[in-house]
Amino acid sequence: MRSNDNYSKDSTKLDEARNRFISEIAKNIHLYNITPSAGRLYGTVFFSKEPMTLDDMSKAMAMSKTSMSTGIRSLLDAHMVERVWERGIRKDLYKVEGDWYKSFSNVFINRWKNATELNMSAIQETKELLHELIQETEYEEIRNEAKEDLEKLTEAEDYYYWLIDVIALFETGKIFDIVPKRSRK
Amino acid sequence: MRSNDNYSKDSTKLDEARNRFISEIAKNIHLYNITPSAGRLYGTVFFSKEPMTLDDMSKAMAMSKTSMSTGIRSLLDAHMVERVWERGIRKDLYKVEGDWYKSFSNVFINRWKNATELNMSAIQETKELLHELIQETEYEEIRNEAKEDLEKLTEAEDYYYWLIDVIALFETGKIFDIVPKRSRK
DNA sequence: TGTTACGTACAGTTTTTTCTGAACAAACTT
DNA sequence: AAGTTTGTTCAGAAAAAACTGTACGTAACA
Structure with a gap:
């Protein structure tokens, strides 16, 4: 044997x-x-x-x-x-x-798009709450804190707007014009 | 009160x-x-x-x-x-x-770079093992399977080469030429 | 030098996630 | 129609991860 x-x-x-x-x-x-x-x-x-x-x-x-x-x-x-x-x-x-480009890119895009959109709407919702609070509160201290928070959130928001643009690059396939596929076929 | x-x-x-x-x-x-x-x-x-x-x-x-x-x-x-x-x-x-661009992009880059490099070297190592096997084995059937595997892995490899290029886009900051930062300051 | 304050390693506990086998429902076969 | 075959649901078991308190080492203070 x-x-x-x-x-x-x-x-x-x-x-x-x-x-x-x-x-x-x-x-x-x-x-x-x-x-x-x-x-x-x-x-x-x-x-x-x-x-x-x-x-x-x-x-x-x-x-x-x-x-x-x-x-x-x-x-x-x-x-x-x-x-x-x-x-x-x-x-x-x-x-x-x-097609690995297809399968892995799709997963990536979906996960990130989803997460980013959720984070984005959380930011916007939080900003609204803070705006309300600024209007309503009678305490200067709280108003100031809320204003600082708003500034921080706006910076984060900018980042997420950018991230959404980046994700769109992948979604539309434009990324392949910038970084071409490597195919040895 | x-x-x-x-x-x-x-x-x-x-x-x-x-x-x-x-x-x-x-x-x-x-x-x-x-x-x-x-x-x-x-x-x-x-x-x-x-x-x-x-x-x-x-x-x-x-x-x-x-x-x-x-x-x-x-x-x-x-x-x-x-x-x-x-x-x-x-x-x-x-x-x-x-700076959210800095902190979040860095995390992203590092995690993905690391994972991609590991996957890439796993592919290369696997390919070597398969090449050896093809040389050594006396069984046509095994040789054929190994050859098929090699083809599949080569396709995956192409994807990872591309992914490395994409990551480099972020690493070098070139991504900001393509998708400009959103700053309201 | 002795004392106190601070951060972390580690072992044990709690919580969460993953995995399994039994029971079920839908679809196919005869 | 009765009996299989096949995939999935669900509750409980097993495994993994997260969390905690004690104990320890190091650095600051007096």
Whole structure:
């Protein structure tokens, strides 16, 4: 059985190589607001030759099907994987979105856009509250504090306006005119 | 005590306004790889008229001094707050970095640069492992799988090269030529 | 030099998040 | 229509993270 031993040895090496990459992805994926576990799932599907079913993933990752279900859903929401159909197969099949520019940029844009807009409206709401307080209060001290707060918030607001512009750069794809895609194809 | 009641009422209003903003910051700060709790701490120091000591923060946030210590350290590492000295005061004093462009962009750049470089070197290492395997293995099947992996990784690599270029845009400040700062001063 | 004030390391506790298996519902098969 | 197969919901278990108080080292003060 010498050659069989070699085969499993090489097979293990392949797995180890893949794991090297998967682990690193998982470690940094939180910047995209995705859990490490879902990151590993992404990596697993990434290397799969064929689209995978939940059962395939469950087996490959030695984790429950439930976790695969929730994990793949988060990747699906983030448009990092997509569902594919194959005739004769009843189970749902998933594969990774092949275009990294698309999948990763989209996640990034959505997360940041969302966060920025929320922060922005929080600023505006806070400013309104402070304006009201300045009008209403009879205490000079409070009025002054509120005014200082308003100034600080206005500076923060400027930053967020800028950030929104930056995000738009990515959203519209103009960023690719400035920093061209690197494609060796 | 009528006027005293009014004062505490207005004072509460001021706090509520500030809290509105702080809570939102805390909710989204994780995109900068900072814990919500440290985000709230940031917000607290942000609104403080004077630089704060650990004891001030502890009191203001009703949390242990230990937590303030670790929280402020993470903000310090991220250059979102800075230490200031005042003569006659032995305790460490902290205030927020006033320039949001500076503080938030820096955090963003550092986190992303770091993550991207790690991912990039993981890709390169994985590619090397795969090249070795292709050379060594006697099994056509494994060789083919490895070759497919290599192709996929090369595509990912292109994306990361691009991402590094994008990050450089922010690092060098060229982004401000493209998307100018919004300043109403 | 002794004393006090200050920040942080560490171990244990609490809180939050992640993961799992059982039960369920919808869709397919026969 | 009855019986499978498949994905998801939900409550509880396991794991991870955040928080706290005690204890300690260092630096300022007297």
